[in-house]
Amino acid sequence: MADEKTKLLIIDDDPKVSWILREGLKSEYDIMTASDGIEGIQIASKEKPPLILLDIKMPGMNGLEVLKKLKKAGLPSDVIMLSGQGETETVVEAVQLGAFYFINKPFDVREVDLQLQKALERRGLIMKIDVMEQALVAKTAWDGFIGDSGRMIEIKNLIEQVADSELSVLIRGESGTGKEIVARMLHQLSSRRSHPFIKVNCAAIPRELLEAELFGYEKGAFTGAHKNKPGRFETANKGTIFLDEIGDMSFELQAKLLQVLEQQEFVRVGGIVSIKVDVRIICATNRDLEQAIYDRQFRDDLFYRLNEITVSLPSLRDRLEDVPLLVDHFLRKYGEVYHREHAHVSAACMAAMSEYNWPGNVRQLENLIKQLVVRQDEAVVFESIRNSPDAPTAERPARLARAGQGYTAPPSSAQSAVAVGDDKNFSLKDRLSRTIESEEKKLIAEVLRKTNWNRRKAAQILEISYRSLLYKIKEYRLNEVE
Ligand SMILES: Nc1ncnc2c1ncn2[C@@H]1O[C@H](COP(=O)(O)OP(=O)(O)OP(=O)(O)O)[C@@H](O)[C@H]1O
Numbered sequence: 001m002a003d004e005k006t007k008l009l010i011i012d013d014d015p016k017v018s019w020i021l022r023e024g025l026k027s028e029y030d031i032m033t034a035s036d037g038i039e040g041i042q043i044a045s046k047e048k049p050p051l052i053l054l055d056i057k058m059p060g061m062n063g064l065e066v067l068k069k070l071k072k073a074g075l076p077s078d079v080i081m082l083s084g085q086g087e088t089e090t091v092v093e094a095v096q097l098g099a100f101y102f103i104n105k106p107f108d109v110r111e112v113d114l115q116l117q118k119a120l121e122r123r124g125l126i127m128k129i130d131v132m133e134q135a136l137v138a139k140t141a142w143d144g145f146i147g148d149s150g151r152m153i154e155i156k157n158l159i160e161q162v163a164d165s166e167l168s169v170l171i172r173g174e175s176g177t178g179k180e181i182v183a184r185m186l187h188q189l190s191s192r193r194s195h196p197f198i199k200v201n202c203a204a205i206p207r208e209l210l211e212a213e214l215f216g217y218e219k220g221a222f223t224g225a226h227k228n229k230p231g232r233f234e235t236a237n238k239g240t241i242f243l244d245e246i247g248d249m250s251f252e253l254q255a256k257l258l259q260v261l262e263q264q265e266f267v268r269v270g271g272i273v274s275i276k277v278d279v280r281i282i283c284a285t286n287r288d289l290e291q292a293i294y295d296r297q298f299r300d301d302l303f304y305r306l307n308e309i310t311v312s313l314p315s316l317r318d319r320l321e322d323v324p325l326l327v328d329h330f331l332r333k334y335g336e337v338y339h340r341e342h343a344h345v346s347a348a349c350m351a352a353m354s355e356y357n358w359p360g361n362v363r364q365l366e367n368l369i370k371q372l373v374v375r376q377d378e379a380v381v382f383e384s385i386r387n388s389p390d391a392p393t394a395e396r397p398a399r400l401a402r403a404g405q406g407y408t409a410p411p412s413s414a415q416s417a418v419a420v421g422d423d424k425n426f427s428l429k430d431r432l433s434r435t436i437e438s439e440e441k442k443l444i445a446e447v448l449r450k451t452n453w454n455r456r457k458a459a460q461i462l463e464i465s466y467r468s469l470l471y472k473i474k475e476y477r478l479n480e481v482e
Pocket residue numbers: 144145146147173174175176177178179180181182286362363366465467468
Protein backbone atom coordinates (compact mmCIF):
# COMPACT_ATOMS: atom_id res chain seq x y z
CA MET A 1 0.00 0.00 0.00
CA ALA A 2 1.33 3.42 -0.95
CA ASP A 3 2.11 5.92 1.79
CA GLU A 4 -0.77 8.21 2.55
CA LYS A 5 -0.24 11.53 0.79
CA THR A 6 -0.09 14.80 2.73
CA LYS A 7 -3.29 16.85 2.52
CA LEU A 8 -2.93 20.16 0.70
CA LEU A 9 -5.73 22.73 0.50
CA ILE A 10 -5.66 25.33 -2.30
CA ILE A 11 -7.79 28.43 -1.72
CA ASP A 12 -7.93 30.60 -4.85
CA ASP A 13 -10.80 32.24 -6.69
CA ASP A 14 -9.05 31.79 -10.05
CA PRO A 15 -9.87 28.31 -11.41
CA LYS A 16 -6.90 28.46 -13.77
CA VAL A 17 -4.44 28.88 -10.90
CA SER A 18 -6.07 26.06 -8.94
CA TRP A 19 -5.94 23.80 -11.98
CA ILE A 20 -2.23 24.47 -12.62
CA LEU A 21 -1.37 23.78 -8.99
CA ARG A 22 -3.50 20.63 -8.86
CA GLU A 23 -1.99 19.18 -12.00
CA GLY A 24 1.56 20.02 -10.91
CA LEU A 25 1.24 18.74 -7.36
CA LYS A 26 -1.33 15.93 -7.39
CA SER A 27 1.26 13.18 -7.65
CA GLU A 28 2.76 14.30 -4.30
CA TYR A 29 -0.20 15.61 -2.35
CA ASP A 30 -3.80 14.79 -1.60
CA ILE A 31 -5.36 17.97 -3.03
CA MET A 32 -8.53 19.79 -2.01
CA THR A 33 -9.62 23.11 -3.50
CA ALA A 34 -11.84 25.98 -2.40
CA SER A 35 -12.81 28.92 -4.55
CA ASP A 36 -13.37 31.44 -1.75
CA GLY A 37 -12.35 32.16 1.83
CA ILE A 38 -15.47 30.88 3.56
CA GLU A 39 -15.37 27.54 1.80
CA GLY A 40 -11.63 27.40 2.49
CA ILE A 41 -12.11 27.86 6.24
CA GLN A 42 -14.83 25.20 6.28
CA ILE A 43 -12.64 22.65 4.55
CA ALA A 44 -9.61 23.58 6.69
CA SER A 45 -11.60 23.14 9.92
CA LYS A 46 -12.93 19.78 8.85
CA GLU A 47 -9.90 18.25 7.17
CA LYS A 48 -7.08 19.96 9.12
CA PRO A 49 -4.63 19.82 6.21
CA PRO A 50 -1.01 20.38 7.26
CA LEU A 51 -0.49 22.59 4.18
CA ILE A 52 -2.54 25.41 2.68
CA LEU A 53 -1.85 27.55 -0.39
CA LEU A 54 -3.82 30.77 0.03
CA ASP A 55 -4.41 33.51 -2.52
CA ILE A 56 -4.26 37.03 -1.11
CA LYS A 57 -6.56 38.79 -3.50
CA MET A 58 -10.01 37.27 -3.56
CA PRO A 59 -13.51 38.76 -3.74
CA GLY A 60 -15.40 38.65 -0.42
CA MET A 61 -13.06 37.61 2.31
CA ASN A 62 -9.48 38.28 1.25
CA GLY A 63 -6.49 36.05 2.00
CA LEU A 64 -5.36 38.04 5.03
CA GLU A 65 -8.72 37.76 6.73
CA VAL A 66 -8.82 34.05 5.98
CA LEU A 67 -5.34 33.68 7.48
CA LYS A 68 -6.39 35.55 10.62
CA LYS A 69 -9.43 33.30 11.04
CA LEU A 70 -7.39 30.13 10.50
CA LYS A 71 -4.84 31.18 13.12
CA LYS A 72 -7.54 32.28 15.56
CA ALA A 73 -9.22 28.90 15.27
CA GLY A 74 -5.87 27.40 16.24
CA LEU A 75 -5.68 25.28 13.09
CA PRO A 76 -2.28 23.66 12.80
CA SER A 77 -1.80 24.23 9.05
CA ASP A 78 1.26 25.90 7.54
CA VAL A 79 0.02 28.54 5.14
CA ILE A 80 1.87 29.72 2.04
CA MET A 81 0.44 32.91 0.53
CA LEU A 82 0.11 33.46 -3.21
CA SER A 83 0.54 37.14 -3.94
CA GLY A 84 0.04 39.22 -7.09
CA GLN A 85 2.20 42.15 -8.16
CA GLY A 86 2.47 45.18 -5.86
CA GLU A 87 1.23 43.45 -2.72
CA THR A 88 4.48 43.76 -0.76
CA GLU A 89 2.89 45.38 2.29
CA THR A 90 0.19 42.78 2.49
CA VAL A 91 2.82 40.06 2.26
CA VAL A 92 4.72 41.53 5.22
CA GLU A 93 1.52 41.60 7.24
CA ALA A 94 0.74 38.01 6.26
CA VAL A 95 4.12 36.82 7.49
CA GLN A 96 3.63 38.74 10.73
CA LEU A 97 0.29 36.97 11.10
CA GLY A 98 2.06 33.64 10.92
CA ALA A 99 2.14 32.72 7.21
CA PHE A 100 4.98 30.31 6.55
CA TYR A 101 6.09 31.91 3.27
CA PHE A 102 4.78 33.74 0.21
CA ILE A 103 5.15 33.13 -3.50
CA ASN A 104 4.69 35.76 -6.20
CA LYS A 105 2.41 35.12 -9.14
CA PRO A 106 3.13 34.03 -11.79
CA PHE A 107 4.98 31.16 -10.22
CA ASP A 108 6.81 28.02 -11.21
CA VAL A 109 5.07 24.98 -9.71
CA ARG A 110 8.49 23.54 -8.78
CA GLU A 111 9.13 26.54 -6.54
CA VAL A 112 5.76 26.01 -4.88
CA ASP A 113 6.64 22.36 -4.31
CA LEU A 114 10.02 23.34 -2.84
CA GLN A 115 8.37 25.64 -0.29
CA LEU A 116 5.80 23.00 0.57
CA GLN A 117 8.62 20.52 1.21
CA LYS A 118 10.38 23.03 3.46
CA ALA A 119 7.22 23.57 5.46
CA LEU A 120 6.85 19.80 5.85
CA GLU A 121 10.46 19.46 6.98
CA ARG A 122 9.94 22.11 9.62
CA ARG A 123 6.79 20.35 10.82
CA GLY A 124 8.78 17.13 11.15
CA LEU A 125 11.38 18.91 13.27
CA ILE A 126 8.79 20.50 15.49
CA MET A 127 7.18 17.12 16.03
CA LYS A 128 10.53 15.59 16.92
CA ILE A 129 11.16 18.34 19.47
CA ASP A 130 7.69 17.72 20.92
CA VAL A 131 8.42 14.03 21.32
CA MET A 132 11.78 14.77 22.94
CA GLU A 133 10.19 17.27 25.28
CA GLN A 134 7.56 14.75 26.28
CA ALA A 135 10.21 12.13 26.97
CA LEU A 136 12.09 14.63 29.12
CA VAL A 137 8.96 15.58 31.05
CA ALA A 138 8.26 11.89 31.65
CA LYS A 139 11.81 11.19 32.76
CA THR A 140 11.87 14.11 35.20
CA ALA A 141 8.52 13.04 36.59
CA TRP A 142 9.71 9.45 37.13
CA ASP A 143 12.92 10.68 38.77
CA GLY A 144 10.92 11.79 41.80
CA PHE A 145 8.95 8.55 42.05
CA ILE A 146 11.23 6.01 43.64
CA GLY A 147 10.80 2.24 43.71
CA ASP A 148 12.27 -0.72 41.89
CA SER A 149 10.43 -3.48 43.71
CA GLY A 150 8.12 -5.72 41.72
CA ARG A 151 5.00 -4.00 43.06
CA MET A 152 6.32 -0.57 42.17
CA ILE A 153 7.32 -1.60 38.65
CA GLU A 154 3.81 -2.95 38.10
CA ILE A 155 2.42 0.34 39.34
CA LYS A 156 4.69 2.38 37.08
CA ASN A 157 3.56 0.31 34.09
CA LEU A 158 -0.06 0.77 35.02
CA ILE A 159 0.41 4.54 35.40
CA GLU A 160 2.04 4.73 31.98
CA GLN A 161 -0.80 2.77 30.39
CA VAL A 162 -3.67 4.79 31.82
CA ALA A 163 -2.15 8.28 32.20
CA ASP A 164 -3.22 9.53 28.81
CA SER A 165 -6.70 8.05 28.86
CA GLU A 166 -9.92 9.53 30.14
CA LEU A 167 -10.45 6.70 32.62
CA SER A 168 -11.12 7.82 36.17
CA VAL A 169 -8.50 6.54 38.56
CA LEU A 170 -8.91 5.73 42.23
CA ILE A 171 -5.63 5.69 44.14
CA ARG A 172 -5.62 3.70 47.34
CA GLY A 173 -3.03 3.17 50.00
CA GLU A 174 -2.13 3.97 53.58
CA SER A 175 -1.15 7.48 54.56
CA GLY A 176 2.26 8.51 53.23
CA THR A 177 2.48 5.84 50.53
CA GLY A 178 2.62 8.38 47.69
CA LYS A 179 -1.00 8.76 46.53
CA GLU A 180 -0.57 12.41 45.73
CA ILE A 181 2.64 11.83 43.79
CA VAL A 182 0.83 9.23 41.69
CA ALA A 183 -2.01 11.67 40.98
CA ARG A 184 0.51 14.28 39.82
CA MET A 185 2.33 11.71 37.69
CA LEU A 186 -0.92 10.73 35.97
CA HIS A 187 -1.45 14.39 35.11
CA GLN A 188 2.15 15.00 34.04
CA LEU A 189 2.14 12.01 31.72
CA SER A 190 -1.17 12.95 30.08
CA SER A 191 -1.75 15.40 27.25
CA ARG A 192 -3.50 17.60 29.82
CA ARG A 193 -0.16 18.44 31.39
CA SER A 194 -0.10 22.06 30.19
CA HIS A 195 -3.49 22.67 31.82
CA PRO A 196 -4.22 22.94 35.56
CA PHE A 197 -3.86 20.18 38.13
CA ILE A 198 -6.27 21.11 40.90
CA LYS A 199 -6.18 19.32 44.24
CA VAL A 200 -9.16 19.39 46.57
CA ASN A 201 -8.85 17.78 49.97
CA CYS A 202 -12.40 16.69 50.72
CA ALA A 203 -11.55 16.03 54.37
CA ALA A 204 -10.02 19.47 54.99
CA ILE A 205 -12.95 21.54 53.76
CA PRO A 206 -16.02 21.73 56.02
CA ARG A 207 -18.79 19.57 54.59
CA GLU A 208 -21.23 22.42 54.09
CA LEU A 209 -18.69 24.42 52.08
CA LEU A 210 -17.38 21.66 49.85
CA GLU A 211 -20.14 21.89 47.26
CA ALA A 212 -19.50 25.62 46.71
CA GLU A 213 -15.77 24.98 46.61
CA LEU A 214 -16.14 22.33 43.92
CA PHE A 215 -18.86 23.85 41.79
CA GLY A 216 -18.66 27.57 42.61
CA TYR A 217 -21.50 29.84 43.67
CA GLU A 218 -23.52 32.83 42.55
CA LYS A 219 -23.72 36.08 44.46
CA GLY A 220 -26.30 35.80 47.23
CA ALA A 221 -26.44 31.99 47.16
CA PHE A 222 -25.75 31.97 50.92
CA THR A 223 -24.61 34.33 53.65
CA GLY A 224 -21.19 35.57 52.77
CA ALA A 225 -21.51 34.96 49.02
CA HIS A 226 -20.80 38.57 48.07
CA LYS A 227 -19.83 37.86 44.51
CA ASN A 228 -19.90 35.10 41.92
CA LYS A 229 -17.13 32.61 42.33
CA PRO A 230 -16.12 29.82 39.97
CA GLY A 231 -15.49 26.45 41.59
CA ARG A 232 -12.52 24.12 41.31
CA PHE A 233 -14.15 22.17 38.49
CA GLU A 234 -14.20 25.35 36.40
CA THR A 235 -10.63 26.23 37.31
CA ALA A 236 -9.53 22.74 36.35
CA ASN A 237 -11.08 22.98 32.87
CA LYS A 238 -9.03 21.01 30.31
CA GLY A 239 -6.87 19.72 33.14
CA THR A 240 -7.19 17.28 36.01
CA ILE A 241 -9.03 17.52 39.31
CA PHE A 242 -7.64 15.46 42.17
CA LEU A 243 -10.22 14.73 44.87
CA ASP A 244 -8.17 13.67 47.85
CA GLU A 245 -9.79 11.77 50.75
CA ILE A 246 -12.89 11.17 48.63
CA GLY A 247 -14.20 8.83 51.34
CA ASP A 248 -14.88 11.88 53.51
CA MET A 249 -17.34 13.48 51.08
CA SER A 250 -20.89 13.70 52.39
CA PHE A 251 -23.48 11.30 51.04
CA GLU A 252 -25.58 14.16 49.56
CA LEU A 253 -22.65 15.70 47.73
CA GLN A 254 -21.68 12.30 46.38
CA ALA A 255 -25.02 12.28 44.54
CA LYS A 256 -24.30 15.64 42.92
CA LEU A 257 -20.80 14.59 41.98
CA LEU A 258 -22.11 11.47 40.30
CA GLN A 259 -24.66 13.49 38.36
CA VAL A 260 -21.95 15.91 37.21
CA LEU A 261 -19.74 13.06 36.07
CA GLU A 262 -22.56 11.44 34.11
CA GLN A 263 -23.79 14.64 32.47
CA GLN A 264 -20.46 16.44 32.16
CA GLU A 265 -22.12 19.65 33.29
CA PHE A 266 -23.30 21.35 36.48
CA VAL A 267 -24.79 24.54 37.89
CA ARG A 268 -23.10 26.70 40.50
CA VAL A 269 -24.67 26.83 43.96
CA GLY A 270 -27.55 29.32 43.67
CA GLY A 271 -27.15 29.45 39.90
CA ILE A 272 -29.34 28.43 36.99
CA VAL A 273 -26.99 28.28 34.01
CA SER A 274 -25.44 24.92 33.17
CA ILE A 275 -21.68 24.98 32.90
CA LYS A 276 -19.81 22.48 30.77
CA VAL A 277 -16.26 21.53 31.58
CA ASP A 278 -13.73 19.05 30.30
CA VAL A 279 -12.03 17.66 33.38
CA ARG A 280 -10.27 14.39 34.10
CA ILE A 281 -10.97 13.08 37.55
CA ILE A 282 -8.57 11.32 39.89
CA CYS A 283 -9.48 10.38 43.46
CA ALA A 284 -7.59 9.06 46.43
CA THR A 285 -8.54 7.56 49.72
CA ASN A 286 -7.03 5.61 52.57
CA ARG A 287 -10.45 4.55 53.81
CA ASP A 288 -12.00 1.19 53.25
CA LEU A 289 -14.62 2.29 50.72
CA GLU A 290 -16.18 -1.18 50.44
CA GLN A 291 -16.87 -1.04 54.18
CA ALA A 292 -18.17 2.53 53.79
CA ILE A 293 -20.56 1.29 51.07
CA TYR A 294 -21.70 -1.47 53.37
CA ASP A 295 -22.23 1.10 56.14
CA ARG A 296 -24.20 3.28 53.68
CA GLN A 297 -21.72 6.10 53.92
CA PHE A 298 -20.48 5.84 50.38
CA ARG A 299 -22.59 5.42 47.24
CA ASP A 300 -21.79 2.30 45.30
CA ASP A 301 -22.78 3.88 41.96
CA LEU A 302 -20.26 6.67 42.53
CA PHE A 303 -17.65 4.16 43.62
CA TYR A 304 -17.93 2.30 40.31
CA ARG A 305 -17.86 5.53 38.33
CA LEU A 306 -14.69 6.77 40.09
CA ASN A 307 -12.97 3.45 40.15
CA GLU A 308 -12.54 2.61 36.47
CA ILE A 309 -8.90 1.94 37.30
CA THR A 310 -7.48 1.29 40.76
CA VAL A 311 -3.90 2.02 41.66
CA SER A 312 -3.20 0.36 45.01
CA LEU A 313 -0.01 1.58 46.58
CA PRO A 314 1.81 -0.88 48.82
CA SER A 315 2.80 0.21 52.28
CA LEU A 316 6.52 0.68 52.73
CA ARG A 317 6.79 -2.37 55.01
CA ASP A 318 5.62 -4.42 52.05
CA ARG A 319 8.43 -3.18 49.85
CA LEU A 320 11.33 -2.85 52.26
CA GLU A 321 13.73 -3.66 49.42
CA ASP A 322 13.10 -0.11 48.17
CA VAL A 323 14.29 1.47 51.43
CA PRO A 324 17.96 1.96 50.34
CA LEU A 325 16.86 3.62 47.09
CA LEU A 326 14.50 5.92 48.95
CA VAL A 327 17.14 6.74 51.56
CA ASP A 328 19.62 7.68 48.84
CA HIS A 329 17.02 9.76 47.08
CA PHE A 330 16.11 11.74 50.19
CA LEU A 331 19.77 12.10 51.27
CA ARG A 332 20.48 13.68 47.90
CA LYS A 333 17.35 15.82 48.01
CA TYR A 334 17.88 17.22 51.52
CA GLY A 335 21.65 17.25 51.12
CA GLU A 336 21.12 19.79 48.39
CA VAL A 337 18.53 21.77 50.30
CA TYR A 338 20.63 22.02 53.47
CA HIS A 339 24.03 22.12 51.76
CA ARG A 340 25.18 18.79 53.15
CA GLU A 341 26.10 17.21 49.86
CA HIS A 342 28.10 14.41 51.44
CA ALA A 343 25.47 13.15 53.84
CA HIS A 344 25.29 9.37 53.95
CA VAL A 345 24.23 6.64 56.37
CA SER A 346 26.16 3.75 57.86
CA ALA A 347 25.44 0.15 56.91
CA ALA A 348 24.03 -0.49 60.40
CA CYS A 349 21.63 2.40 60.09
CA MET A 350 20.54 1.34 56.60
CA ALA A 351 19.97 -2.19 57.90
CA ALA A 352 17.86 -0.90 60.76
CA MET A 353 15.76 1.13 58.37
CA SER A 354 15.40 -1.81 56.00
CA GLU A 355 13.85 -3.89 58.76
CA TYR A 356 11.57 -1.35 60.35
CA ASN A 357 7.83 -1.48 59.77
CA TRP A 358 7.28 2.22 58.85
CA PRO A 359 3.75 2.94 60.08
CA GLY A 360 3.96 6.39 58.43
CA ASN A 361 5.34 4.91 55.20
CA VAL A 362 7.47 6.99 52.80
CA ARG A 363 6.48 10.26 54.48
CA GLN A 364 7.92 9.01 57.79
CA LEU A 365 11.11 7.87 56.08
CA GLU A 366 11.43 11.19 54.29
CA ASN A 367 10.99 13.15 57.53
CA LEU A 368 13.51 11.01 59.29
CA ILE A 369 16.13 11.48 56.58
CA LYS A 370 15.45 15.21 56.60
CA GLN A 371 16.16 15.32 60.33
CA LEU A 372 19.21 13.15 59.89
CA VAL A 373 20.62 15.50 57.27
CA VAL A 374 19.91 18.58 59.36
CA ARG A 375 21.18 17.18 62.65
CA GLN A 376 23.95 15.06 61.19
CA ASP A 377 23.48 12.37 63.75
CA GLU A 378 22.24 8.84 63.15
CA ALA A 379 20.88 8.77 66.66
CA VAL A 380 17.71 10.40 65.30
CA VAL A 381 17.05 7.29 63.24
CA PHE A 382 17.89 4.74 65.90
CA GLU A 383 15.96 6.57 68.58
CA SER A 384 12.95 7.02 66.39
CA ILE A 385 12.92 3.34 65.46
CA ARG A 386 13.52 2.18 69.03
CA ASN A 387 10.88 4.50 70.45
CA SER A 388 8.30 3.64 67.85
CA PRO A 389 5.11 2.57 69.61
CA ASP A 390 4.49 0.10 66.81
CA ALA A 391 5.57 -3.29 67.93
CA PRO A 392 8.03 -4.98 65.62
CA THR A 393 6.39 -7.44 63.26
CA ALA A 394 6.38 -11.09 64.19
CA GLU A 395 9.01 -11.99 61.58
CA ARG A 396 11.60 -9.57 62.77
CA PRO A 397 11.39 -8.93 66.51
CA ALA A 398 14.96 -9.79 67.40
CA ARG A 399 16.56 -7.88 64.58
CA LEU A 400 14.55 -4.81 65.25
CA ALA A 401 15.43 -4.93 68.91
CA ARG A 402 19.06 -5.19 67.92
CA ALA A 403 18.76 -2.20 65.63
CA GLY A 404 17.58 -0.07 68.50
CA GLN A 405 19.19 -1.43 71.64
CA GLY A 406 22.55 -2.29 70.17
CA TYR A 407 23.06 1.28 69.24
CA THR A 408 25.25 3.57 71.29
CA ALA A 409 25.78 7.20 70.43
CA PRO A 410 28.94 7.79 68.43
CA PRO A 411 31.72 9.17 70.62
CA SER A 412 32.41 12.10 68.37
CA SER A 413 30.89 13.62 65.30
CA ALA A 414 34.04 12.70 63.36
CA GLN A 415 33.06 9.04 63.77
CA SER A 416 29.47 9.67 62.96
CA ALA A 417 28.42 7.97 59.79
CA VAL A 418 26.88 11.14 58.47
CA ALA A 419 29.62 13.30 57.05
CA VAL A 420 29.98 16.33 59.18
CA GLY A 421 33.11 17.89 57.81
CA ASP A 422 34.90 20.49 59.87
CA ASP A 423 32.08 22.93 60.15
CA LYS A 424 30.35 22.32 63.47
CA ASN A 425 28.43 25.48 63.57
CA PHE A 426 25.00 23.99 63.04
CA SER A 427 23.32 24.79 66.30
CA LEU A 428 20.69 27.05 64.72
CA LYS A 429 19.29 24.36 62.45
CA ASP A 430 19.51 21.81 65.19
CA ARG A 431 17.57 24.02 67.55
CA LEU A 432 15.11 24.90 64.82
CA SER A 433 14.30 21.32 64.04
CA ARG A 434 13.72 20.50 67.72
CA THR A 435 11.61 23.62 68.13
CA ILE A 436 9.43 22.73 65.14
CA GLU A 437 8.80 19.29 66.59
CA SER A 438 7.92 20.59 69.99
CA GLU A 439 5.63 23.25 68.49
CA GLU A 440 3.95 20.62 66.36
CA LYS A 441 3.38 18.46 69.40
CA LYS A 442 1.93 21.37 71.36
CA LEU A 443 -0.39 22.37 68.52
CA ILE A 444 -1.70 18.85 68.01
CA ALA A 445 -2.25 18.42 71.75
CA GLU A 446 -4.15 21.70 71.90
CA VAL A 447 -6.41 20.88 68.94
CA LEU A 448 -7.11 17.43 70.38
CA ARG A 449 -8.04 18.98 73.70
CA LYS A 450 -10.32 21.52 72.04
CA THR A 451 -12.09 18.86 69.97
CA ASN A 452 -12.47 16.63 72.98
CA TRP A 453 -10.17 14.12 71.31
CA ASN A 454 -12.38 13.84 68.25
CA ARG A 455 -9.53 12.68 66.06
CA ARG A 456 -11.32 13.05 62.74
CA LYS A 457 -12.29 16.64 63.52
CA ALA A 458 -8.82 17.44 64.83
CA ALA A 459 -7.25 16.10 61.63
CA GLN A 460 -9.58 18.33 59.59
CA ILE A 461 -8.65 21.41 61.59
CA LEU A 462 -4.95 20.61 61.36
CA GLU A 463 -5.34 19.89 57.62
CA ILE A 464 -3.59 16.57 57.87
CA SER A 465 -5.01 13.16 57.11
CA TYR A 466 -6.65 11.11 59.77
CA ARG A 467 -3.94 8.49 59.59
CA SER A 468 -1.14 11.03 59.84
CA LEU A 469 -2.78 12.34 62.97
CA LEU A 470 -3.00 8.86 64.48
CA TYR A 471 0.63 8.37 63.61
CA LYS A 472 1.68 11.67 65.15
CA ILE A 473 -0.32 10.94 68.30
CA LYS A 474 1.72 7.79 68.66
CA GLU A 475 4.96 9.46 67.69
CA TYR A 476 4.56 12.24 70.22
CA ARG A 477 3.05 9.88 72.77
CA LEU A 478 0.05 12.07 73.31
CA ASN A 479 -2.71 10.55 75.33
CA GLU A 480 -6.17 11.39 76.29
CA VAL A 481 -5.90 11.53 80.07
CA GLU A 482 -3.24 14.21 80.11
N1 LIG B 1 7.61 6.48 45.60
C1 LIG B 1 8.01 7.64 46.16
N2 LIG B 1 9.17 8.21 45.76
C2 LIG B 1 9.59 9.37 46.31
N3 LIG B 1 8.93 10.04 47.25
C3 LIG B 1 7.77 9.53 47.68
C4 LIG B 1 7.25 8.31 47.16
N4 LIG B 1 6.09 8.05 47.78
C5 LIG B 1 5.88 9.05 48.63
N5 LIG B 1 6.87 9.95 48.60
C6 LIG B 1 7.00 11.17 49.42
O1 LIG B 1 6.36 10.92 50.65
C7 LIG B 1 5.55 12.00 51.05
C8 LIG B 1 4.13 11.53 51.18
O2 LIG B 1 3.60 11.22 49.90
P1 LIG B 1 2.12 11.61 49.49
O3 LIG B 1 1.75 12.95 50.01
O4 LIG B 1 1.97 11.39 48.04
O5 LIG B 1 1.35 10.49 50.32
P2 LIG B 1 -0.22 10.19 50.46
O6 LIG B 1 -0.40 8.75 50.15
O7 LIG B 1 -0.98 11.18 49.64
O8 LIG B 1 -0.47 10.41 52.02
P3 LIG B 1 -1.82 10.91 52.81
O9 LIG B 1 -2.81 9.81 52.72
O10 LIG B 1 -1.32 11.11 54.18
O11 LIG B 1 -2.25 12.16 52.14
C9 LIG B 1 5.71 13.07 50.02
O12 LIG B 1 6.64 14.03 50.46
C10 LIG B 1 6.23 12.34 48.82
O13 LIG B 1 7.09 13.18 48.10
